[in-house]
Amino acid sequence: MSLSKIKLRINGKEIEAEVEPRKLLVHFLREDMGLTGTHVGCDTSNCGACTVLLDGRAVKSCTMLAVQADGREVTTIEGISSGDDMHPLQKAFIEKHGLQCGYCTSGMILTSFWLLSKNNNPTEEEIRKAISGNLCRCTGYQSIVESIKYGAQLMKEEEKGEQEIRVR
Amino acid sequence: MTTLNWKEGDLAYDSSLFVRGKGHFVDDLKIPGTLYMSVLRSPYARARILSIKGGINGSELKAKMASVGEGADPSQTVSIQPVFATGYVNYVGEPVAAVFGDDRYKATDLLENVEVDYEPMKPVVTIDDALRLPPIHEGMKSNILVQSSRGSDFKDPDSPIVLEDTLENERVATNPIEPRGIVASYSDGMLNVWVSTQSVHSIKDGLVESLGLRPDAVRVMQTDTGGAFGSKGGLYPEYVIASYASMKYGRPVKWIETRREHLSSTNPGRGVRGKVKIFAERDGRIMGLKGDVLVDAGAYGTGIASFSAGFIAMMMTGPYSIENGYVIGRSVLTNKVPQGPYRGAGRPEASFFIERMVDLLADELKMDPADVRLANMSDKPFTSPLGMKIEPAKPFFESAVRELEYRREAKLTNGVGLSFFVLVPAVYPGESARIIVKDGMVKVWLGGNSHGQGHENFARKLVNEELGVPESIVTLFRGDTGMTLDGVGSWGSRSAIVGGAAIVAACRKIKRKVEKESGNYSPELLLSGSYDEFVYEEQKIPLNSFGANLATVEIGKLGNVKIKKCAAYYDVGRALNRDMVIGQIQGGMAQGIGQTLHEGLYYNDDGQLITSSISDAGVPLAEDLPNFTVKIAEHRSSLPHGAKGLGESPTIGVPTALIRAIEVASGKRLRKTPVTPEELIQ
Numbered sequence: 001m002s003l004s005k006i007k008l009r010i011n012g013k014e015i016e017a018e019v020e021p022r023k024l025l026v027h028f029l030r031e032d033m034g035l036t037g038t039h040v041g042c043d044t045s046n047c048g049a050c051t052v053l054l055d056g057r058a059v060k061s062c063t064m065l066a067v068q069a070d071g072r073e074v075t076t077i078e079g080i081s082s083g084d085d086m087h088p089l090q091k092a093f094i095e096k097h098g099l100q101c102g103y104c105t106s107g108m109i110l111t112s113f114w115l116l117s118k119n120n121n122p123t124e125e126e127i128r129k130a131i132s133g134n135l136c137r138c139t140g141y142q143s144i145v146e147s148i149k150y151g152a153q154l155m156k157e158e159e160k161g162e163q164e165i166r167v168r
Numbered sequence: 169m170t171t172l173n174w175k176e177g178d179l180a181y182d183s184s185l186f187v188r189g190k191g192h193f194v195d196d197l198k199i200p201g202t203l204y205m206s207v208l209r210s211p212y213a214r215a216r217i218l219s220i221k222g223g224i225n226g227s228e229l230k231a232k233m234a235s236v237g238e239g240a241d242p243s244q245t246v247s248i249q250p251v252f253a254t255g256y257v258n259y260v261g262e263p264v265a266a267v268f269g270d271d272r273y274k275a276t277d278l279l280e281n282v283e284v285d286y287e288p289m290k291p292v293v294t295i296d297d298a299l300r301l302p303p304i305h306e307g308m309k310s311n312i313l314v315q316s317s318r319g320s321d322f323k324d325p326d327s328p329i330v331l332e333d334t335l336e337n338e339r340v341a342t343n344p345i346e347p348r349g350i351v352a353s354y355s356d357g358m359l360n361v362w363v364s365t366q367s368v369h370s371i372k373d374g375l376v377e378s379l380g381l382r383p384d385a386v387r388v389m390q391t392d393t394g395g396a397f398g399s400k401g402g403l404y405p406e407y408v409i410a411s412y413a414s415m416k417y418g419r420p421v422k423w424i425e426t427r428r429e430h431l432s433s434t435n436p437g438r439g440v441r442g443k444v445k446i447f448a449e450r451d452g453r454i455m456g457l458k459g460d461v462l463v464d465a466g467a468y469g470t471g472i473a474s475f476s477a478g479f480i481a482m483m484m485t486g487p488y489s490i491e492n493g494y495v496i497g498r499s500v501l502t503n504k505v506p507q508g509p510y511r512g513a514g515r516p517e518a519s520f521f522i523e524r525m526v527d528l529l530a531d532e533l534k535m536d537p538a539d540v541r542l543a544n545m546s547d548k549p550f551t552s553p554l555g556m557k558i559e560p561a562k563p564f565f566e567s568a569v570r571e572l573e574y575r576r577e578a579k580l581t582n583g584v585g586l587s588f589f590v591l592v593p594a595v596y597p598g599e600s601a602r603i604i605v606k607d608g609m610v611k612v613w614l615g616g617n618s619h620g621q622g623h624e625n626f627a628r629k630l631v632n633e634e635l636g637v638p639e640s641i642v643t644l645f646r647g648d649t650g651m652t653l654d655g656v657g658s659w660g661s662r663s664a665i666v667g668g669a670a671i672v673a674a675c676r677k678i679k680r681k682v683e684k685e686s687g688n689y690s691p692e693l694l695l696s697g698s699y700d701e702f703v704y705e706e707q708k709i710p711l712n713s714f715g716a717n718l719a720t721v722e723i724g725k726l727g728n729v730k731i732k733k734c735a736a737y738y739d740v741g742r743a744l745n746r747d748m749v750i751g752q753i754q755g756g757m758a759q760g761i762g763q764t765l766h767e768g769l770y771y772n773d774d775g776q777l778i779t780s781s782i783s784d785a786g787v788p789l790a791e792d793l794p795n796f797t798v799k800i801a802e803h804r805s806s807l808p809h810g811a812k813g814l815g816e817s818p819t820i821g822v823p824t825a826l827i828r829a830i831e832v833a834s835g836k837r838l839r840k841t842p843v844t845p846e847e848l849i850q
């Protein structure tokens with residue numbers, strides 16, 4: 001099968017690659033890029049385990065081809081924090097036990113990342129609605145909802161902290 | 169093992185890695201030269217195979233499945249599943265051949281090269297078909313896989329109230345979000361296997377038996393396991409095939425299940441029907457219970473199905489002091505994927521049967537359901553005629569009624585359900601643990617393997633308590649048959665009990681060694697030395713515990729059920745980690761709601777699976793679920809660390825409370841899960 005050239009940004013890095021036109025974005029990320037934090041949980045775009053950010057928007061990377069990401073910006077779970085630092089949402093999921101087996105976690109965090117980028121103070125109902133394209137079989141969702149609420153709070157605190165530093 | 173992309177430190181349980189996307193799930197494992205496996209599966213529920221060409225198939229690999237894992241019954245012979253269908257296919261999704269390619273896309277392409285000729289036959293699809301039609305397997309007299317009974321038959325007491333009903337739980341797909349998967353790598357006479365599992369020892373024993381390998385030539389290692397709920401406890405055909413192929417080709421072989429394969433080919437749970445008759449007095453006392461339980465075993469008797477029938481029968485009087493009981497349990501063969509354990513594995517079914525009858529009796533007598541329950545409880549221990557031992561039930565139930573604020577809810581709400589149950593954890597025969605102390609660190613392995621429950625938390629805590637070392641130097645590693653000689657598995661609400669007891673025993677053994685060497689014990693003495701202890705701690709007393717649930721609902725015009733309140737009050741023994749306990753309970757409550765309202769695995773008259781996606785199968789969404797109210801009682805068990813079981817409590821107690829709430833709110837007698845909106849508005 002002939003290969004297609006694609007150029008995109010993944011987690012802030014410029015990437016050029018050759019892929020089979022039929023390859024799904026999720027397989028490109030996991031297998032060619034070694035970004036195994038993006039998971040596969042279904043074959044009908046129901047579970048959300050494969051969620052990534054495409055130009056800042058949460059999408060299911062099993063529903064698109066790698067070639068469709070040409071020229072775009074992809075952020076995976078590995079890209080929302082660097083080194084030992086953690087994004088407030090990551091901290092919140094640990095502290096509020098927003099995970100058990102951990103398989104749905106990357107997708108949950110990226111979907112809530114997107115939610116909070118649009119709405120930094122979501123209600124419980126808005127959170128539940130936003131993550132209803134992401135299935136979790138372990139937690140019953142309550143601790144995930146609490147994690148997202150807490151993450152929103154941490155993000156606001158962090159922002160405030162940064163503003164104060166800037167003011168000073 | 170040098171070609172792995174994982175180092176030793178990557179083999180520990182560390183849930184903080186998941187938020188960074190740095191877990192170690194089986195599909196994340198990369199070994200150069202890996203072949204990807206795709207499985208060609210039967211499109212028919214039942215057919216004669218006239219010919220197969222291509223791939224590895226049953227003419228080459230003639231192995232049979234070994235019966236291992238939860239509820240395994242090695243006595244089954246005629247109905248044992250072949251690894252590849254041979255002669256006949258017996259369910260949609262049964263493996264017929266396997267092909268191997270350099271990547272997953274190529275492997276899928278290669279499926280086209282396999283040619284199979286089938287001659288379709290009339291399938292046995294339902295329990296009634298199974299009882300009526302000739303056996304699906306040659307060499308059997310009927311489709312009855314096992315028949316057993318509990319208690320002894322008794323003359324019908326001449327009670328004023330006699331009630332009879334037929335109750336049913338539809339099959340449920342376990343649906344962990346991570347499907348099944350395996351990597352098998354054979355080199356230098358050693359088969360190394362990485363697998364998403366609840367029990368590395370079951371998988372190892374199964375491979376050894378199925379492929380006739382030497383036990384010391386097989387090592388099975390657990391990867392991070394993305395949920396399991398019973399379905400990853402035992403051997404599956406794909407594991408045997410991948411291992412065989414790796415030995416044949418001298419390359420690592422990876423197989424990752426798709427969701428569609430999961431629905432058609434991973435053992436689902438439930439699928440049980442019970443006819444129950446109770447004899448009662450006007451004051452609510454049940455004088456006797458007779459039951460006839462039928463388990464839809466699916467096409468082969470390799471798994472838990474043959475065990476289920478007797479197990480359910482044993483628990484049919486629930487937590488109640490019913491003096492006369494006689495239950496016949498039968499598992500029957502149908503042309504569907506073999507049944508397996510799903511969180512609760514027989515316990516929710518038994519509880520569904522008795523609780524539905526107690527509620528029916530309350531309605532008949534116009535008594536409050538809590539009072540009918542109270543009329544059948546004792547403040548003394550009780551041994552049921554079916555062989556179950558229970559502690560005094562009354563004191564716990566009375567506190568549950570208070571803690572769940574049942575009386576108040578019952579006054580306020582039209583649509584409240586209350587349930588009561590006894591959890592029988594699968595403690596037998598015990599569990600293993602190994603502890604190595606070296607270079608100032610404590611490393612722990614357990615025979616049964618965590619898959620989201622966070623066993624590392626209780627491991628650290630118990631080592632800290634027993635040996636006085638800080639939790640920060642204690643690490644629990646994922647299951648590895650190279651590190652534990654023997655072991656059982658994580659299922660049946662057992663791990664905190666038996667895994668915990670094994671850790672305590674191993675710690676005490678080490679402590680005695682330190683004392684013997686040095687005359688006394690201190691953590692410093694311990695950490696300055698090297699110790700390595702393996703224990704297999706036997707456990708035969710079941711350590712049953714009680715639990716109760718309450719649910720309140722409203723029903724919309726279209727028959728949609730809105731859950732207002734879903735509450736639990738469980739005796740969890742000593743809670744080794746409160747957050748983990750609450751998390752387990754909440755997750756299980758979601759599954760209890762799922763079974764009651766949404767989840768089913770449906771086949772049509774031709775035995776074709778018509779449930780085609782994880783959403784179709786009814787896994788609940790965040791929007792579908794309420795917040796849960798969870799309360800726990802901590803009545804320590806007789807074990808040194810005081811633990812009891814809890815993992816399955818919510819899947820036992822929630823369906824019975826919730827279906828009762830719906831029954832009251834709708835005014836319709838409900839006999840089956842899942843409850844559909846259609847039946848509520850009919």
Ligand code: FES
Nearest residue numbers: 041045047048062
């Ligand atoms: S893998 Fe399930 S939605 Fe993408």
Ligand code: FES
Nearest residue numbers: 100101104136138
């Ligand atoms: S934590 Fe297991 S699926 Fe969500």
